[in-house]
Amino acid sequence: MRISFARKFMPIGVGVAAMALVLSACTTGTETGGDGEAEVGVTADTIFLAASQTLSGPGAASCAPSTDAAKLYFDKINADGGIDGRTIDFEVVDDAYDPQRALANVRGFIDKKFALVGACGSATAAATYKTLSDAGMPFLFPTNGVAEVVKPAAPGVFQILPLYEDQTAALVRFGFEQFGAGDIFVVVNPLGEYESAIERARETAEQGGGKFLGSAVANLGTTDYTPIALQIKEAKPDFVVMSTGGSDSAKFINALVDQNALPAKGVLGTSSSVAGSFLNSYNEVAGPHIYFGSATQLPASADNECIQLLSGGDFANDPIAHIGCASAMAIVRAIEQTSPLTREGLMKTIESWGNEDVSPGVFAPVNFSGDDHIGLATLYIVQPNGPEFGIVAECPYSEDDSAAGACTTLG
Amino acid sequence: MGLYISAAISGVAVGLLYGMIGFAIVMLYKSTGVANFAQGTLATLGAFFAWSLVTDAGLPLLVAVGLALIGSGLFGALVYFLVVRPRASAGNLNITVRTLGLSLFLLAAMEWRWGATAPYRYPTIIEGEGIQIASVVLPAQSLLIAAVAAVIMVLLWALFKYTRAGLSFRALAEQPDTAQLLGLRATRLSAATWGLSAVLGTVVGVLLAPSAFLAPAMMDSYLMFTFTGIVLGGLTSLPGALLGSVIDRVISNVTIVAFNLDTGLLVVFAILLIVMLLLPQGLVGKQEAVGR
Numbered sequence: 001m002r003i004s005f006a007r008k009f010m011p012i013g014v015g016v017a018a019m020a021l022v023l024s025a026c027t028t029g030t031e032t033g034g035d036g037e038a039e040v041g042v043t044a045d046t047i048f049l050a051a052s053q054t055l056s057g058p059g060a061a062s063c064a065p066s067t068d069a070a071k072l073y074f075d076k077i078n079a080d081g082g083i084d085g086r087t088i089d090f091e092v093v094d095d096a097y098d099p100q101r102a103l104a105n106v107r108g109f110i111d112k113k114f115a116l117v118g119a120c121g122s123a124t125a126a127a128t129y130k131t132l133s134d135a136g137m138p139f140l141f142p143t144n145g146v147a148e149v150v151k152p153a154a155p156g157v158f159q160i161l162p163l164y165e166d167q168t169a170a171l172v173r174f175g176f177e178q179f180g181a182g183d184i185f186v187v188v189n190p191l192g193e194y195e196s197a198i199e200r201a202r203e204t205a206e207q208g209g210g211k212f213l214g215s216a217v218a219n220l221g222t223t224d225y226t227p228i229a230l231q232i233k234e235a236k237p238d239f240v241v242m243s244t245g246g247s248d249s250a251k252f253i254n255a256l257v258d259q260n261a262l263p264a265k266g267v268l269g270t271s272s273s274v275a276g277s278f279l280n281s282y283n284e285v286a287g288p289h290i291y292f293g294s295a296t297q298l299p300a301s302a303d304n305e306c307i308q309l310l311s312g313g314d315f316a317n318d319p320i321a322h323i324g325c326a327s328a329m330a331i332v333r334a335i336e337q338t339s340p341l342t343r344e345g346l347m348k349t350i351e352s353w354g355n356e357d358v359s360p361g362v363f364a365p366v367n368f369s370g371d372d373h374i375g376l377a378t379l380y381i382v383q384p385n386g387p388e389f390g391i392v393a394e395c396p397y398s399e400d401d402s403a404a405g406a407c408t409t410l411g
Numbered sequence: 412m413g414l415y416i417s418a419a420i421s422g423v424a425v426g427l428l429y430g431m432i433g434f435a436i437v438m439l440y441k442s443t444g445v446a447n448f449a450q451g452t453l454a455t456l457g458a459f460f461a462w463s464l465v466t467d468a469g470l471p472l473l474v475a476v477g478l479a480l481i482g483s484g485l486f487g488a489l490v491y492f493l494v495v496r497p498r499a500s501a502g503n504l505n506i507t508v509r510t511l512g513l514s515l516f517l518l519a520a521m522e523w524r525w526g527a528t529a530p531y532r533y534p535t536i537i538e539g540e541g542i543q544i545a546s547v548v549l550p551a552q553s554l555l556i557a558a559v560a561a562v563i564m565v566l567l568w569a570l571f572k573y574t575r576a577g578l579s580f581r582a583l584a585e586q587p588d589t590a591q592l593l594g595l596r597a598t599r600l601s602a603a604t605w606g607l608s609a610v611l612g613t614v615v616g617v618l619l620a621p622s623a624f625l626a627p628a629m630m631d632s633y634l635m636f637t638f639t640g641i642v643l644g645g646l647t648s649l650p651g652a653l654l655g656s657v658i659d660r661v662i663s664n665v666t667i668v669a670f671n672l673d674t675g676l677l678v679v680f681a682i683l684l685i686v687m688l689l690l691p692q693g694l695v696g697k698q699e700a701v702g703r
Binding site: 056057061065216217221222226228230233234247251258260276277280314315 | 421528529548671672
């Protein structure tokens with residue numbers, strides 16, 4: 001049987017074409033980091049950034065505003081001429097809060113983008129940080145609550161926000177300081193490594209003279225929190241400690257109100273509840289009973305560039321949007337301070353930050369070092385009041401409870 | 412024991428809501444033989460329509476809901492003409508897959524229009540303290556849902572059992588060729604069924620949104636349990652949809668308070684599997700409906 005010329009050489013042709021595609025992909029976006037240094041995702045006129053974000057599914061409403069707001073800030077920087085003549089190209093792709101999908105997204109970015117902009121949330125950050133760190137790609141400021149992502153500090157992985165486990169401990173200390181010791185019941189969504197958040201709350205309560213009455217784990221997007229509210233009504237805790245997503249927090253709080261099951265002393269929640277999706281839908285009757293930890297000042301300063309940028313828009317009062325935009329400000333500052341612009345140089349810049357005011361009026365000043373990749377050491381305690389949150393106290397926090405100081409009540 | 416009784420009572424209230432979503436799916440299935448996967452997004456779209464009339468046009472809620480019911484009925488008929496009727500000979504499986512596509516399309520459209528700042532707080536049709544049974548409080552909205560579910564079930568049951576239109580729906584679903592030979596107007600009947608199904612969806616959406624919060628994907632979490640409930644009760648039975656959903660939620664709630672949420676899911680799906688093995692037609696479905 002005679003094989004035609006085309007069929008005979010087609011495999012070779014396909015192979016050559018594939019090789020050419022691979023080579024071109026490898027070189028895309030890899031030109032110069034300035035001063036003649038070659039760097040992935042940086043060309044003479046563009047810096048390529050990307051994010052893998054929860055744009056669909058139950059977490060989308062809470063998460064999407066963070067990258068939308070970051071994009072607004074990058075667009076503003078571009079409109080103002082960019083950073084040293086380079087504009088920012090920011091690509092956001094959906095992972096639907098699916099760790100495997102996030103990992104696939106991230107693998108596609110490693111050879112094309114300069115850095116990954118952190119987004120929601122803990123489970124996806126936990127699935128991707130090691131791949132990014134091993135590849136030497138900076139992973140900047142994810143909204144993450146999982147300890148293993150940043151403890152011990154993984155090269156290139158930096159986050160501004162406190163871990164949920166540190167937050168639950170700080171919140172219990174705040175509650176006990178403010179209202180006296182009491183019994184706690186913990187409710188969490190499995191946002192990454194949730195067991196440690198429950199455990200730290202339990203330890204802190206028992207050390208403070210309180211009792212741990214139990215815990216409940218509910219999937220993100222749970223339709224009916226009434227059974228958990230009934231458990232709490234039966235247990236009669238003094239405090240409910242919660243670490244749940246924005247919409248889920250509102251459903252849970254509303255179920256507590258419906259069942260007359262609000263705890264005697266207060267509901268203490270981590271920053272995962274501090275979202276516009278909560279403000280849009282919580283029962284305001286519960287407002288005076290609620291104390292949430294927040295990484296950002298609320299209300300944020302009107303002088304902050306991000307707040308001005310967001311004002312009048314859809315996300316003006318959404319703390320998640322504030323975090324996204326303020327994190328973008330921090331990224332721009334780090335890039336501005338790094339010359340030549342290389343991934344390694346960027347990491348060194350961030351590790352050198354001491355009391356760096358990256359987004360005044362939104363974040364407290366941040367501190368990083370070679371072995372500490374969590375920026376904030378302050379947790380604001382906020383309370384919802386109608387359509388916005390307001391700060392009621394400020395708590396230093398630490399992974400070592402004995403080292404953490406007392407909270408300061410504000411206003 | 413008081414906790415379990417309260418959880419069971421709460422399960423009945425929530426089960427009625429799931430049962431109402433099931434009504435719309437079962438009604439369409441009985442009438443057309445199609446399992447409509449777009450039922451959830453049609454319900455959400457109807458709720459968004461009513462909400463827009465309240466927030467954008469400033470209409471009173473009840474007026475807005477009334478207009479939304481009319482609008483969704485027309486939209487349901489339009490869906491039939493644009494999505495279901497063309498090449499209907501492709502078969503029910505093909506049409507069922509089309510409804511999945513329609514669901515994704517409507518979801519994307521709602522995300523585009525309303526997704527950015529969702530979820531939204533939704534007004535309740537009635538306010539009030541509700542009533543306390545054992546230690547569980549049934550909010551006024553739950554009582555309304557129970558009443559509406561009862562009324563709808565009776566109306567649909569009467570429609571299918573006693574009216575010429577209902578019998579025509581059933582004839583068309585079970586023997587479409589014969590029904591048409593006998594002079595039944597298939598196009599008109601099918602369009603009416605899709606319209607009625609969309610109206611039922613809007614009723615559910617409007618009742619559910621105050622507790623679930625209005626968002627494009629609001630119904631996603633509910634649909635899986637709805638299908639569980641109607642399969643448990645019997646896919647062709649309206650009372651079965653209600654009974655299956657109530658049983659599903661009662662078992663789930665009691666298991667959650669006894670153990671945890673994961674165990675609740677495990678037990679519900681284990682029971683579903685056992686029922687399907689032992690009673691393929693469901694708890695109250697008809698034997699002849701299986702195996703077609």
